[in-house]
Amino acid sequence: MTDRRDFLRLGAVGGGAVFLSGLYGHALADNSYDDFYFVQLSDSHWGYKGPANPEAEQTLKQAVEAVNALAQPPEFIVFTGDLTHTTDDPAERRRRMTEFKTIVAELKVKNIHFLPGEHDASLDKGEAFIEHFGRTHYSFDHKGVHFIAIDNVSDPGARIGEAQLAWLKEDLAKQTKDARIVVLTHRPLFDLAPTWDWATRDGQQAIDLLMHYQNVTVFYGHIHQEHHHLSGHIAHHSAKSLIFPLPAPGSQERRTPLPWDSAMPGKGLGFREVEAEAKPVAYQIKEFAAQKG
Structure with a gap:
């Protein structure tokens, strides 16, 4: 059977659109894997103050x-960057991160994975982020899926x-070609709108490494809107965001x-x-409003 990546809009459910993203034609032999x-x-940008969101102190909460309030609690949560809003003051940066941690500590689900955004990490190469949240890039496994968190923000040149690319190559080498792989990152790995900083300068090198694997999906943030893209068989x-929306790429x-x-x-x-x-192998994506109810 020919491999093909497919997107299917299923309709509006629970206040948001639902999509199905998956690679069809590859089944897993191991029946122990669970959904x-x-x-x-x-992009919660804790610490932001401005007209784009006069209620900025409430939206993360x-x-x-x-x-x-979700009917079924998730097994874990990922925050894909820009946890806090940028500041030139190192003390203020750390204060915002401490406040952010206090707020998200109210989440009932305690298994949380954090990634930095450029607002968190580009001015100090991730120093404050590491102090508060740990590593900026890492991998972990959950029920047969290999998750890879890529840091494309600590380098102020968006690389x-x-x-890290050598680490990624070594990490991927441990996976089979049909492994279920999910990549988490902040900036898009592909060139969405480079003049807007919506790209990763060496992102294509990461995509080239991932291309050797049959079941890869990327979830990212940064552009403050829902967007779907294909790089060959890799879906992005x-x-x-949780603070304010941004315009369509290049609009x-x-x-x-x-x-x-x-x-x-x-x-x-x-x-x-x-x-x-x-x-x-598929990922059903259900969008929710940031406010309860």
Whole structure:
């Protein structure tokens, strides 16, 4: 059977669209693998103050309440970067990270994986992030899926870097060609809108390494909106933010936030639930509003 990646819009469920992203034609021989759910949150920018979100001190807390209210708790949660808003003051950066940790400690699910965004890490090469959250790149396994967190933000030049690419190659070498692989990152690995900093300068090198594996899906943040893209058989899915939406890629000269709508304060904000399905290998993506209810 010919391999093909397919996207299927299933309709509106629970206040958000549902997509199915998967590689069909490859089944797993190991029947022990189970389906499971995880939640992706991104771009909370704790510490932001400005007209794009006059309620910035509430949106992260509302998202925590919304996740806690899910009918079925996720098995784990990932935050794909820009946990805090950028600041030149190292002490203020650490204060914001401490406050962020205090807020997300209210999540009922305690298995949480954090990634840095450029707002968290580019000014100090990830020093404060590492102090508060640990490693900036790592991998872990969950019920037959190999997750790889790539750091494409600690380098202020928006690069992954030779050392991390070598680590990625070594990590992938331990996987079979049909392994279920999910990549988590902040910036898109592909060139979505380079003039807007919506790209990774050496991201193609990471994609080239991943191309050798049959079942790869990438979840990222940074662009503050839902977006879906294919690099060959590799699917890339961006998440909405928890602070303010940004315009469609390249739709205007500057990537300024979309205007605040006081009548719909949560417009364009949200998080997603991802069901990892074993047979066939697929990821059902369900989008939720950032506010409970």
